[in-house]
Amino acid sequence: MAVLEIVRMGHPVLRAPAAPVPASAMRGAAFARLVDDMVETMRAEGGVGLAAPQVGIGWRLFVLEVSGPGPEAIPLRVVVNPELTPEPGEPVEDWEGCLSIPDLRGLVPRHHAVRVRALDRHGAPSEYRVEGFEARIVQHENDHLDGVLFLDRMRDLRSLAFYDEWHRYVLGSAGSRAERPE
Numbered sequence: 001m002a003v004l005e006i007v008r009m010g011h012p013v014l015r016a017p018a019a020p021v022p023a024s025a026m027r028g029a030a031f032a033r034l035v036d037d038m039v040e041t042m043r044a045e046g047g048v049g050l051a052a053p054q055v056g057i058g059w060r061l062f063v064l065e066v067s068g069p070g071p072e073a074i075p076l077r078v079v080v081n082p083e084l085t086p087e088p089g090e091p092v093e094d095w096e097g098c099l100s101i102p103d104l105r106g107l108v109p110r111h112h113a114v115r116v117r118a119l120d121r122h123g124a125p126s127e128y129r130v131e132g133f134e135a136r137i138v139q140h141e142n143d144h145l146d147g148v149l150f151l152d153r154m155r156d157l158r159s160l161a162f163y164d165e166w167h168r169y170v171l172g173s174a175g176s177r178a179e180r181p182e
């Protein structure tokens with residue numbers, strides 16, 4: 001496995017809609033290697049999610065994981081060609097960061113819960129509901145597949161802060177999930 005280079009805001013791949021992963025590609029060793037490398041890259045960079053365009057690949061694929069221990073631990077998910085259906089309800093604002101926009105944090109409204117129809121890494125269809133922090137990660141990563149960055153979703157850019165200042169003036173001593181970017 002290998003840690004891949006993460007592209008940063010300004011690279012055109014982050015603004016281009018990604019293409020569905022072809023079924024033929026999913027059967028190949030190269031796809032399995034890409035998934036493994038994305039997982040390793042996410043872990044190496046201390047992120048909770050990583051989408052294929054962030055490593056320069058224009059495919060509809062992302063991985064997410066919140067390592068434990070802790071109540072917010074989320075097992076590794078590999079999400080291929082997803083379709084999201086938000087559940088009705090008021091959007092919830094919380095802090096987000098992004099591995100492709102290093103060092104910034106901002107308040108982003110997201111749906112509290114979404115239904116996901118997707119393929120797993122072996123091409124098997126699956127359908128599940130995610131809520132809370134996992135729903136936030138899924139929406140953030142799915143946006144990457146459409147060329148959308150979290151800055152585009154912010155209602156008010158005045159909450160934008162560099163990590164050190166955010167940690168000092170916004171977070172105080174309490175921990176936050178936004179310690180780790182997506």
Ligand SMILES: [Zn+2]
Binds near residue numbers: 140
């Ligand atoms: Zn991101």
